[in-house]
Amino acid sequence: MRNPFRRRSAADLSPPAKVGAFVLLLAWAVVVLFPIYWLLVTSFKTPYQVDKGPFYIPFVDFQPTLDAWRYILVELGNDTLHPYTNTVIVGLTSSIIALILGAAAAYALVRFTYRPRVGIIGLFIGCGASAFVATIVGAPLPIALAGAAGAFVVLAQTIGRRFSRALGNSDIAFWLISQRILPPIAVVIPMYVLFQQVGLLDSLAALVVTYVATNLPIVIWLMRDYFASLPRELEESAAVDGASVYRIVRSIVLPISVPGLVATFLIVLVFAWNEFLIALVLTSAHAQTMPLQVAAQNATRGPQWWAMSVLILIMIVPVVLMAIVLERYITRGLLIGALKG
Amino acid sequence: MSPALASSGRSIDLEPDEPIPGRSAAGARATRRAISSLGAWRSDGAARWLFIWPTVLLILVLSIFPLIASVALSVSRLAFSEGSVDLKFVGFNNYQSLLFGTERTHFLGVLKAPNPIGWAIVIVVAALTARAFVRSMRSGRVRAIFLAIRLITGVLLVGFVWLIVGALASDGGRPGALIVTLTFVFAGITLQYALGLGLAMLAVQQVPFRRFFRVVFLIPLTITPVGVGYMFLMMTDTSKGPIEPLWIALGLRNFTWVTDPWLARAAVIIGDTWQWTPFVFVVLLAALESLDQEVREAALVDGASRWQSFVHITMPAILPVTTTIILIRIIEGFKIIDMPNILLGGGPGTATQSMTLQAYIDWNTLNLGRSAAIAYLLLILVSVVATAYVSFVRRRVTEIA
Numbered sequence: 018m019r020n021p022f023r024r025r026s027a028a029d030l031s032p033p034a035k036v037g038a039f040v041l042l043l044a045w046a047v048v049v050l051f052p053i054y055w056l057l058v059t060s061f062k063t064p065y066q067v068d069k070g071p072f073y074i075p076f077v078d079f080q081p082t083l084d085a086w087r088y089i090l091v092e093l094g095n096d097t098l099h100p101y102t103n104t105v106i107v108g109l110t111s112s113i114i115a116l117i118l119g120a121a122a123a124y125a126l127v128r129f130t131y132r133p134r135v136g137i138i139g140l141f142i143g144c145g146a147s148a149f150v151a152t153i154v155g156a157p158l159p160i161a162l163a164g165a166a167g168a169f170v171v172l173a174q175t176i177g178r179r180f181s182r183a184l185g186n187s188d189i190a191f192w193l194i195s196q197r198i199l200p201p202i203a204v205v206i207p208m209y210v211l212f213q214q215v216g217l218l219d220s221l222a223a224l225v226v227t228y229v230a231t232n233l234p235i236v237i238w239l240m241r242d243y244f245a246s247l248p249r250e251l252e253e254s255a256a257v258d259g260a261s262v263y264r265i266v267r268s269i270v271l272p273i274s275v276p277g278l279v280a281t282f283l284i285v286l287v288f289a290w291n292e293f294l295i296a297l298v299l300t301s302a303h304a305q306t307m308p309l310q311v312a313a314q315n316a317t318r319g320p321q322w323w324a325m326s327v328l329i330l331i332m333i334v335p336v337v338l339m340a341i342v343l344e345r346y347i348t349r350g351l352l353i354g355a356l357k358g
Numbered sequence: 359m360s361p362a363l364a365s366s367g368r369s370i371d372l373e374p375d376e377p378i379p380g381r382s383a384a385g386a387r388a389t390r391r392a393i394s395s396l397g398a399w400r401s402d403g404a405a406r407w408l409f410i411w412p413t414v415l416l417i418l419v420l421s422i423f424p425l426i427a428s429v430a431l432s433v434s435r436l437a438f439s440e441g442s443v444d445l446k447f448v449g450f451n452n453y454q455s456l457l458f459g460t461e462r463t464h465f466l467g468v469l470k471a472p473n474p475i476g477w478a479i480v481i482v483v484a485a486l487t488a489r490a491f492v493r494s495m496r497s498g499r500v501r502a503i504f505l506a507i508r509l510i511t512g513v514l515l516v517g518f519v520w521l522i523v524g525a526l527a528s529d530g531g532r533p534g535a536l537i538v539t540l541t542f543v544f545a546g547i548t549l550q551y552a553l554g555l556g557l558a559m560l561a562v563q564q565v566p567f568r569r570f571f572r573v574v575f576l577i578p579l580t581i582t583p584v585g586v587g588y589m590f591l592m593m594t595d596t597s598k599g600p601i602e603p604l605w606i607a608l609g610l611r612n613f614t615w616v617t618d619p620w621l622a623r624a625a626v627i628i629g630d631t632w633q634w635t636p637f638v639f640v641v642l643l644a645a646l647e648s649l650d651q652e653v654r655e656a657a658l659v660d661g662a663s664r665w666q667s668f669v670h671i672t673m674p675a676i677l678p679v680t681t682t683i684i685l686i687r688i689i690e691g692f693k694i695i696d697m698p699n700i701l702l703g704g705g706p707g708t709a710t711q712s713m714t715l716q717a718y719i720d721w722n723t724l725n726l727g728r729s730a731a732i733a734y735l736l737l738i739l740v741s742v743v744a745t746a747y748v749s750f751v752r753r754r755v756t757e758i759a
Binding site for chain 2: 029030035038039041042043045046048049050051052053055056059067068069070071073118119121122124125126129131145149153187189191193194195196197198199200201202203204206207208210211226227229230233234235237238239241242243245246262263274276277279280283284287290291293307308311312315320322325328329332333336337340341344345347
């Protein structure tokens with residue numbers, strides 16, 4: 018094993034400072050792990066043991082039992098497995114799609130210049146608002162929408178061209194992130210109606226689409242900063258050599274932004290993995306996800322701590338495994354290697 | 359981004375007008391070809407649209423309808439008649455009851471005359487705002503419409519300070535959902551950023567078990583927020599939770615934090631911090647790992663102190679990411695709901711009711727109109743905060759970087 022105290026560069030800490038850093042990291046690890054430990058021991062307790070006060074160490078303080086694990090994994094069986102696979106499918110699919118679309122948009126916002134015209138946006142909002150008013154007054158929805166779309170196209174081609182004021186990339190980025198401001202509680206009922214209209218209620222597709230849309234702004238904002246911090250010279254020299262945009266992105270930009278991509282992926286994965294309210298409203302039986310199961314353990318008899326602990330633990334296992342696998346990519350050297358190579 | 363590059367959608371203008379003297383014609387041609395392919399890269403027509411339109415369309419489709427529908431909800435009331443539910447248009451009643459009517463104490467809080475310290479704060483803020491306004495008026499460079507906007511902003515700012523002071527720095531005042539939410543957001547983000555940055559700085563060092571720490575620190579983020587809420591409910595139980603012996607040793611047997619408003623709020627902030635510090639941590643970790651270490655090493659070899667290298671090299675490099683995480687945390691933090699709801703049900707009284715929780719409670723009792731109205735007020739508030747943050751902090755930071 019390498020000696021961890023050997024200083025390889027000037028930026029390394031001195032041995033005493035390293036011990037200090039280690040102690041601090043250990044302290045926070047205890048803060049993080051103690052509640053997890055408590056979940057673990059609770060999952061081996063009987064309801065009586067949970068109710069009788071704090072017992073800390075299995076076999077010493079109390080006699081552990083597998084009752085809760087058996088209840089969740091055997092008795093409920095498919096009722097656990099089904100939401101579990103749903104969570105895995107929805108979480109992975111939506112975060113991969115969000116990462117691809119979001120990284121592309123983030124790169125575009127960093128490298129290209131967009132000038133959305135104020136006039137066109139105003140016309141769009143105006144036509145949308147008149148369609149809305151028309152439906153309230155009593156016009157059928159398809160006619161109102163078609164009319165608004167037609168009016169928009171005609172007006173955009175005529176009046177819209179006369180407004181030359183334009184917004185910039187940062188305004189687009191701000192518009193995107195502002196989509197996360199409205200709390201889910203305000204959008205779930207409209208979302209329900211929307212997916213009811215297209216017949217996607219209680220389907221995994223509805224959850225995937227919603228999670229992609231809600232996570233995209235996060236991906237774009239995080240990746241935008243990573244892309245902006247990359248040295249332009251690499252891309253420029255590749256462009257001078259005649260490489261296309263797609264090639265530059267694929268063989269230069271993506272490989273050197275792996276740390277950012279991995280961190281962003283983990284973040285949007287856990288967001289999709291853990292989302293509660295939208296899943297609650299959009300699903301009923303077929304497409305239920307794990308967070309609903311956890312909340313369902315707070316039944317009329319009060320929270321079923323032991324069962325809840327089991328569910329939380331089995332929920333975090335795949336994500337933690339993924340973090341273990343992916344952590345090695347959040348590491349230095351990739352960028353520097355590329356610059357020298 | 360420099361202006362020349364920013365406007366280089368058609369970057370042919372970068373091309374030199376004449377061949378540079380002393381070079382062969384072939385060399386000049388090569389240069390010209392190279393530069394125009396550089397321009398092609400920056401303005402690649404298809405990629406320009408292909409990269410951004412799927413995102414814009416998806417978000418447009420999924421956001422416009424809910425946005426409009428919740429406006430419609432917020433100006434109406436559910437009317438139950440036999441066998442059917444109707445939306446009845448009630449104008450601004452929902453907003454009116456929250457800001458001026460029956461729900462005012464719930465939403466804005468109980469306001470009493472400020473104590474001397476409170477008066478001092480109000481007067482200082484009012485004086486500073488007035489001074490800033492008079493200055494911008496005298497300078498003569500600001501157009502009338504922007505002067506009006508500034509005047510309104512200033513009045514709102516002073517009114518807002520009055521609200522905070524009347525609820526907190528007064529006898530018998532009590533904060534409502536608005537101030538409680540702001541407390542959660544600002545206390546939470548400060549703690550989370552400080553801890554996240556500190557841990558990320560430590561975790562990039564070559565300490566033993568660093569990979570173990572890095573994975574462990576992510577765990578709180580991986581637990582579903584509802585689950586974190588219940589977990590903290592277990593942890594903070596002073597009669598059968600793990601802190602019971604400690605509680606008794608401190609002589610607090612007959613005392614629970616659940617009954618004290620500020621202790622309850624502190625518990626919510628602690629839970630929130632436990633859960634969200636990893637978010638700040640992992641983003642900053644990736645940013646720190648992507649930094650070019652050679653600059654820093656060179657500075658240290660040349661005798662810069664660690665503090666100097668942190669302030670002048672590391673910090674400027676991670677500032678853009680920093681402002682982004684803080685913006686995301688502000689936006690997400692205002693939506694805090696699970697922790698206060700599960701931990702305390704918004705109690706004691708309404709002491710930990712955030713705006714989203716109040717909206718949720720209204721939603722549960724089928725008062726959808728008022729729920730949507732609260733959500734809209736939140737939207738307006740966060741939009742103002744986020745716009746101010748982006749224009750005052752982020753733009754400046756990205757200009758420096």
